[in-house]
Amino acid sequence: MGFRCGIVGLPNVGKSTIFNALTAAGIAAENYPFCTIEPNVGIVPVPDERLDILADIVKTRKKVHTQMEFVDIAGLVKGASRGEGLGNQFLGHIRQVDAIVHVIRCFEDDNVVHVDGSIDPDRDREIITMELIMADLETVEKRLRKSQSQAKSGDRFFKEQVAFLEKLMAHLDSGQPARRLPLRSDTEEELVRDLCLLTAKPILYVANVSEEDIRTGNDHVRRLKAAALADGDSVVMIAGSIEQELSQLDREEQREFLQEMEMEEPGLNRLIKAGYALLGLQTFFTVGEKETKAWTIPIGTKAPAAAGKIHSDFEHGFIRAEVIAYADYVACQGEARAKEKGLMRVEGKEYVVADGDCMYFRFNV
Secondary structure, eight states: OOEEEEEEOOTTSSHHHHHHHHHTOOOOOOSSTTOOOSOEEEEEEOOOHHHHHHHHHHTOSOEEOOEEEEEEOOOOOTTGGGTOTTTTTTGGGGTTOSEEEEEEEOOOOTTSOOTTSSOOHHHHHHHHHHHHHHHHHHHHHHHHHHHHHHHTTOOHHHHHHHHHHHHHHHHHHTTOOGGGSOOOSHHHHHHHHHHTOGGGSOEEEEEEOOGGGTTTOOHHHHHHHHHHHHTTOEEEEEOHHHHHHHTTSOHHHHHHHHHHTTOSSOHHHHHHHHHHHHHTEEEEEEOOSSOEEEEEEETTOBHHHHHHHHOHHHHHTEEEEEEEOHHHHHHTTSHHHHHHTTOOEEEOTTOBOOTTOEEEEEEOO
16 A cells, blocks of 8 residues: 545635546546535555556566555534534544645636635635634543543653644634644654544645646636645646546546646646655556566665564564666666666665665575
8 A cells, every 4th residue: 555645625616626536536526515424534545656667577477556545524614623513433444544635716617606605715625724723622632631530540651742732723723733842752753643633634735726727827726835835735736527537537548638638647647646755655667578667665664674564574584685776677678688787786785776766585494
């Protein structure tokens, strides 16, 4: 699995349309609030032309993309944390994701109602942010009461935990997401991970625009980008209507359609690239005639941990990694020529895997 993204947003901003297009899941995406009631989960292959090129070079029998999972939950409204609309009952479905994708409506369409009556990305962004914060406040408050009870024993660990949770409560209560609070120790980092706070997760904004605005954007997008930039967040612009149409075409038809729209790639590709950058992820490959496969790892991963992505035995019994850089593998049109030219390296346990590395692991069971 590459990474998991939870999709949030107000009703009728195009969440389900985009989810439907990205995953080709065929879920309901109608013009009324709360269309998505049960959470929808879609797993999509991560497009990577390098995998296709490597597979063609070795004429592999099986090509395996790394994957990305999307979880689409019901649209949230102001007051969801207090039970308004469908309430915050569905937020539990995205507490285990790696990042949150917040879809914001940046298109005008009188035929598609907005739950608040007008298009205002700043307001919509603030509503969802505050609902996630309110949900996190409830989580932290429950944990704080438990820690306060445990701290009565005089245990220093629980006293420190209480002090941090009180600081976290005050931070959230001021309207700031948990990810903006500096963490001073491994203990604080571990506690935040254990709480699975929604606002501790990295966030990526998707500006859903009309087909006419996909190349240049509009004032709504520009305001959203300015606000996101001030917080150090990123914005990806996607036209849900275009993505939905692309999802129904084969590869050649997609290529022709993109050319007509003067687009270099589908929105899915841009979203995944932004997600990889947000989470600090990269890809390495295992290449062979039987199977050529892409694997997702955090940037900075050392060779044994990368081997562990394939199987835990590879990590525990790691001996060495035989590595060919992607560019060298392609230039040499395969492993044999790369070996002849001395471009295959033997790397040990301290080797930090580079993006695109083609790797073969030696290990003892």
